Amino acid sequence: MKIEGIIFDWAGTTVDFGCMAPVRAFMDSFAANGVTVTEEETRKPMGMLKRDHIRTMLSMDRIGEAWKDANGSAWAEEDVEKVYSHFEPELLSTLANYSKVKPGVIETVAKLRAMGLAIGSTTGYTDVMMDIVVKAAADQGYEPDCWFSPDSTDGKGRPYPYMIFKNMMKLGLSDVRCVVKVGDTVSDIREGKAAGVWSVGIIDGSSVMGLNEDQFNALSEEEKTQKRQDVRAVFEGAGADYVIQNITELPAVVEAIQHR
Template sequence: MKIEAIILDWAGTTVDFGCFAPVNVFLTVFEDAGIKVTLEEARKPMGMLKIDHIRTMLEMPRIREVWNEKYGRDFTEEDVHALYMQFESKLMESLATYTDPIQYVTETIQQLKEEGIRIGSTTGYTDSMMEVVTSHAAAKGYEPDFLVTPTQLGDKGRPYPYMIFKNMEAMGIQATKQVVKIGDTTSDIQEALNAGVWAVGVIIGSSEMGLSEEEYMALSEEEQQFAIEKTARIFKETGAHYTIRTIKELPALLEKINERLERGIVLA
């Protein structure tokens, strides 16, 4: 028994260091609606299907209160859909510019493919959004074997486990313990745990860390270490089995998990 497949998130995990494409648009559409939201509030639901993300933000007590003060009523599903339509339109305008593979991704994934590991993927983006992302990422050297979006599953994205199960079905994987899910948000960890697969949080470049590549590189070594430890702690508190700083550490981690499987130690 050994790991046969990994399932990777996209923005913040394999492309778009810091996951800035959606965050910037969330800030803009709420501001256009007269609601000032913080970067922390915009990032908290990251990894979810984007319409669910907007709904979750509107349900946050502070944002809900500001909305009620401005509009004199609670938000409605009509409001959710109106904000989402603006979000989708603005995101599609800028999405192609946020498709650069994060450092170590292309060479590490190629190495794992050569070793016979299947490469699946899940996302909080819709089919139409991913058409842009996948084509540009492939041109830049990153192309997993399989992709599942919430669109393909009746919009049941994270934290539901179904995108992982559909990847497993397509790739012919028999057991959940043979699968490792890697992501950069707490939603990714919850998705993995709900599916019963190994849950791994990737730290540098993650939405959870919330820094651009320039911001991260401008930190002192001590500041970088503090940001890494803080992010790792959040992933572990969410239930992650492991954390890695970058995708470069993934092959060694897979060997470690395989050793556990050989000894009969399964997921906690």
Template sequence: MDRGEVEAVIFDWAGTTVDYGCFAPVQAFVETFRIRGIDITTEEAREPMGLAKLEHIRIILGMNRIHNLWNAAFGKEPDEKDVHALYRDFEGMLFKVLKNHAKPVPGAVELVSRLRRQGIKIGSTTGYTREMIDLVAAEAKKWGYKPDSIVTSAEVPSGRPAPWMCLQTAMNLQVYPLSKMVKVGDTVSDIEEGIFAGMWTVGVLKGSSEIGLSEQEIKEMDPYRLQARMKRAENRFLNAGADFVIDEIGDLWDIIDRINHRLVERKDFFIG
């Protein structure tokens, strides 16, 4: 592979390479609040998706509607003790369902195999803890998906949107400059993570938390409604600064080719 081409791709996990629609954490967040008598919507549960889970809970508690419901139910402001209590319940619920949400999304295994044949290394970052992602990774491996590196938000100074997981992945894979790396994800925080790391960024629509639909729901949805939903998600990615947005994970192959052309043009410009 020419030194002017992409050398590594960093993927998110749930909603990007596994767990089509990113349902495992959503279900766990909704149930965690429900047992306390507070009904949060799936949209509210998804809003901070991609962040470390403790921060995710803090943001949910800070939403006006939920904040008011909490005050009405408990007669006080939510504090850090509440955050950690919610997290403990969330963690327990998530562990119960993770194995059922570790199947790679359609096209992911084939894409990774194709990238590897081109000499491209495969990294991954996640808002899951090490214990969570080890469970998911073990199941995903049975289906044929195994990245070269996994970095969690607990193993760096802070999670998304900070760049540290991406930078640690670059060190693990021994790839530089970072302009030869591509960050791929299904949330705005994935895009911000890649931007702050100085990498190319790609947002994925189908299977993403941004779309929030299962494979069956996508197949059955009216095409015009689906297109409108995808367009809204695409705009969120682009407004966040994404370099590219793709319909589904398998489309990344063509994007890699486009990035390679840009890298070669950039190299030729500086040489010239």
């Protein structure tokens, strides 16, 4: 069976090395409501629809207790909107600064297209956020054939499979076994598994690693090796079919799948 299409995530996978844009916005939005959250806590739900991300963070035991202490009562659904009302404008104001295309993306996508593959994409961003990211990426030479946010699936983002199915319909992909989903978060892996497609985790520049490009390049080779091993374990634990160090390894994965 021949692979027909690749469906990429955006932040942390094809743009925004380290998936840095949402992290500070989430942390500042909780701080504005009297709750200090850590970067580790913030990154755990990464890749989800942003309201679902906030809801998941509020459901964490420590954050839930901190919210109660700061606000006088346990969090409720309206508090999700309260945090989001800070989050969205803050993210929109900085998003263009965090839309740099990651190393190797443009060359690898060209190689995949030369192999006859369609290029789709899914995201945890909303359409309004994506308008900024898509334009910035296109200006740098990266432009997938299509993209879908949770806005196109009635708010059912990752780990639901529906954005992948939207891509498959748009691109005319014939079978889930002919599709590869590539992402940098556990939510990405789960999205791919839920859809029944091949699910690939990408290590360098991922949200799971949580380092920007300068921080990553400052690591020693021994530190890089350890970080990569740690991220690989997370993706494999989530059920990834393949885990790659960076995007340039993806064409070889496609060939390996086709030889199975």
